[in-house]
Amino acid sequence: MKKRIYIYELDCYKVASEEQIQRMRISPERYFNLEGLPSEELAEKLEEFIWERGKMLAPSSMASEVTYYNNIREFLIDRKIQSLDAREEEKIIRMLKGWMLERGYALSSKKYRPAYDKIGIESPSIVRHMKKILKFLEEEDGRDxxxxxxxxxxxxxxxxxxxxxxxxxxxxxxxxxxxxxxxxxxxxxxxxxxxxxxxxxxxxxxxxxxxxxxxxxxxxxxxxxxxxxxxxxxxxxxxxxxxxxxxxxxxxxxxxxxxxxxxxxxxxxxxxxxxxxxxxxFPSTPRHVFKFYSDAEIKRLNEHIFKMDEQICRALIIHQLLGTRISDTLTLKTDCLSMRNNRYFIRIDQVKSVTYEKAISEEVAQLIMKAIDYTKERYGETTYIFAKKDDPTRPYQYSMIQNQIMTMIRQEDIRDDNGEFLKFGTHIFRHCYGKKLTEMHVDDWMIAKLLGHTSIYSVHHYRKIGNKLMADETRAAREKMDMILLDIIEGWDDYEI
Structure with missing residues (x-):
């Protein structure tokens, strides 16, 4: 058994690019120290853990883990712990925190989340690393x-x-x-x-x-x-x-x-x-307060969405044009388009409800076809149009979309009509879509069909807001909104997207 495992010995370092190696925060000469551990069995288990981590992580990540690991090594030696059992995680973590207090380490830390302008409380890295070790050492559970x-x-x-x-x-x-x-x-x-x-x-x-x-x-x-x-x-x-x-x-x-x-x-x-x-x-049903973007707010947001990654941009624009839930947009399948009587139709397999079809314009169909071609060029045949980069068998994850938009709003200082940071929610686009259908005097059953609802129960929420906005100037605003989206779509060819 080795007593020291150097960063440069790990698999991740051997296959790393020059750029990855340069990003390392500490010298490759640093090492994981296995000397002095209370038992040979414990040292062997930790050695196995380190080699396995070295196959999965980047060199810079392994370099960061050297410090966490060596702190844990000191804890194990000080407390004379002969073995680690995942079933006793609560007890081990409690002992580790006691040791940390003795050494003057903080038991929690604050982390600023710029995308949401919030400060969160998180466990220290030493504790999180110990939990990873315990998870790795967890014995195979043969129970059902x-x-x-x-x-x-x-x-x-x-x-x-x-x-x-x-x-x-x-x-x-x-x-x-x-x-x-x-x-x-x-x-x-x-x-x-x-x-x-x-x-x-x-x-x-x-x-x-x-x-x-x-x-x-x-x-x-x-x-x-x-x-x-x-x-x-x-x-x-x-x-x-x-x-x-x-x-x-x-x-x-x-x-x-x-x-x-x-x-x-x-x-x-x-x-x-x-x-x-x-x-x-049971408390009374909370009153639904549907939120909407003004046309000016949508325009400001879309101007910056257009500058994002091209496929994420397509996903968000298609989301607005279809009026779907975000789960239905991100799970659109590569065979969702069809043509009948010289008109394009899209099949929407709703995650929360039934599958339905609706007609779409040629411009929207062309946009969807561009998204399909983008995915095929990079990942071959896939189920979903918006395929996850590191696992193309799965669709984009909602958290990825949300975090990128929230970060963009902060970085680009995108404000609402009141001068506050714009509050983003993908479902607000669906509300805007439904409201505009009411402004166009579409009947309730047709609105329900276009939104993929099985009944007209929810339509009155859109109608209630829409009735206040039926004046002719709102129709002009709606047309302006449509032109903004179409201008973006047409502009993509100029940018070779």
Whole structure:
């Protein structure tokens, strides 16, 4: 076994470009020190971890990890820790934090997020690195997936209804602190996972976690959902109204909790559990306040979108022109276009609803075809038009789009009509699309069809706003908006995009 592993010995350094090597923040002569560790077994495990990291990361990243690793090495020697067990992560992290306090290291740090102009609190790098080591050392768990406290979704042999633009790999039950409740909930979630969207599943787990935290504070004797009585629900409702401040309205949260509790009752044949909630327990539906961009705000934003990466630019302009949800725009498939009776049609496979088709103009169709050609030239045949760079089998991730736009708004100082930083949301474009349909006097059923709705229930939100904007000058503004988008599309040929 080697006692020292130098950066220049790692696989990532051997295959690195000159530019990558120059970006390294420390000398390649620095090394991971395996000397003096409390046991040979521990040293071998850490050596294996270092070599494996050296295959995955860039040289500059490995250079950064030298400091974190060597701090952890000192901790292991000081505390005479012979082995590391991933199952004892909480205990090990607690010991590490105690050691850090003795050495004067901060237990948290502030990180400025320029894209959102916020300061976040994060764990120190030493702690995060220790968790990576423990994760690497985690022994293969031979149990069925549904018996574990953290489920890896790819290990299930049935289809899971997930949103492709969000990177969700696991379901975590560990923060449901009562073991019996955790097991009850896992059984119910396993049933729900076969027919409910993953977003619904996460809403249910979040609701149960919040309820579990409440029970731990107020009712330590409640260890099973089967022990619940009506008074516990009433106390929880009071708690949400007076002490909980995580959300503005807990209506959907309570519905999710009720679903889980009732299905636990059905599973264990405890029919009384279906009567724990009453119809008047749920807060009134929050009033929908649809946000819209003015034409001037859209113009300012699009002027800068046009300067972004060409394919991201196409995605955002197509998103505006189609009026789709962002999940439906980013998951447009390369075979989505068709032509009938000399008109182009696009098929939209909605993530949250039904598949539908609608006619589009030749200009929009040409724009989509350019996006398809761009992807084929770079990645060959793919399922999605907007393919993820490092994994073309998947579509663009929403977080990537959101972060790039938010960063751009700050860097380019894009302001709304009131002089404040423009608040960005991809769904606002959909609201603008729906509002403009009302300004054009399109009937409710046609608006619902163009938006991909299965009913006209939501259309009155667009109509309510649109009725205030029916004057002739609004039609002129709409035409101006259309011209802005078409000018951008036509201008792309001039820029050879």
């Amino acid at each position: 997936e549904q018996e574990k406290d953290i489920w890896t979704l790819k290990n299930f042999d049935f289809p899971i209804y997930r949103n492709p633009i969000k990177n969700t790999e696991t379901i975590n039950f560990t923060k449901i602190v009562q073991p019996d409740i955790r097991e009850e909930v896992k059984k119910v979630i396993f049933m729900h996972l076969k027919y409910s969207p993953l977003g619904t599943i996460h809403s249910e787990i979040a609701a149960v976690k919040r309820f579990s935290k409440f029970l731990k504070r107020k009712y330590l004797d409640i260890q099973s959902l089967q022990d619940l009585e009506r008074m516990h629900i009433e106390e929880y409702l009071i708690y949400l109204q007076t002490e909980a401040h995580d959300r503005k309205n807990y209506r959907s949260d309570l519905y999710a909790l009720r679903r889980v509790i009732e299905d636990v009752g059905n599973l264990y044949e405890r029919q009384y559990m279906s009567e724990l909630f009453l119809s008047n327990d």
